[in-house]
Amino acid sequence: MRKLAYFIACSIDGFIGGPDGDASFMYPFVDEEFLEFLKAEYPETMATQGRRALGLDDLPNKRFDTVVQGRGSYELALKEGVTSPYAHLREYVASRTLTASPDPNVEIISTDLVGRVRELKAEDSAFGIYLCGGAAVAGELVDEVDELVIKTYPVVLGTGMPMFASGFAVSEFVADEVRTFGNGVVVRTYHRKR
Numbered sequence: 001m002r003k004l005a006y007f008i009a010c011s012i013d014g015f016i017g018g019p020d021g022d023a024s025f026m027y028p029f030v031d032e033e034f035l036e037f038l039k040a041e042y043p044e045t046m047a048t049q050g051r052r053a054l055g056l057d058d059l060p061n062k063r064f065d066t067v068v069q070g071r072g073s074y075e076l077a078l079k080e081g082v083t084s085p086y087a088h089l090r091e092y093v094a095s096r097t098l099t100a101s102p103d104p105n106v107e108i109i110s111t112d113l114v115g116r117v118r119e120l121k122a123e124d125s126a127f128g129i130y131l132c133g134g135a136a137v138a139g140e141l142v143d144e145v146d147e148l149v150i151k152t153y154p155v156v157l158g159t160g161m162p163m164f165a166s167g168f169a170v171s172e173f174v175a176d177e178v179r180t181f182g183n184g185v186v187v188r189t190y191h192r193k194r
Helices: 024-029 032-041 048-053 073-077 112-120 135-140
Strands: 002-012 013-015 063-070 088-096 106-109 128-133 147-152 171-181 186-192
Touching: 002 013, 002 112, 063 073, 063 112, 063 135, 073 088, 088 112, 112 128, 112 135, 128 135
Parallel strands: 002 128, 002 147, 063 088, 063 128, 088 106
Antiparallel strands: 147 186, 171 186
16 A cells, blocks of 8 residues: 655644745755755656746656645745646646636645545556645644654744644654754654554
8 A cells, every 4th residue: 555645744733834835034044055965855746837947847756756736835836837836747726616627737626635545556667746735735644644744944934734734633743854954954754653
């Protein structure tokens, strides 16, 4: 069975964006050292447009061949005229408001998100599924998340969009690895305790 990995950036106090979802304050932390880490370990998590701009379009996928994201995350790309932000992956967008996909590479999941993700997890593949965000989709899929990769940036927001927008429930994970970068970023990896 394939794993669903929530690969997410957040502040020290656990917010993935400001109250309006803006996370641009995190961009300056993607310095040379951190970019080398992403290229070596998680190249497929970089959006296609960014990969092309950096001359990295030929990097092979290492961990994922599929991405699931929410409408809010997807709309950030649409506002820039990008209809397939992860063209190097199979793309799924969870949305109850988008009625049709603007791109043949993007499938809209409008009902039974959990059921569709379970189907994707049951596929035979050496690669996992990248859960890109946002908070509502992660909250709906919290019980399906097998792995957390949390990129914590050295900022405190005080309030904002949480990593999981869901009701109170305890989900236990086990720490696997912690990596610290010179710019203060910490990447922690966990797997679900089953």
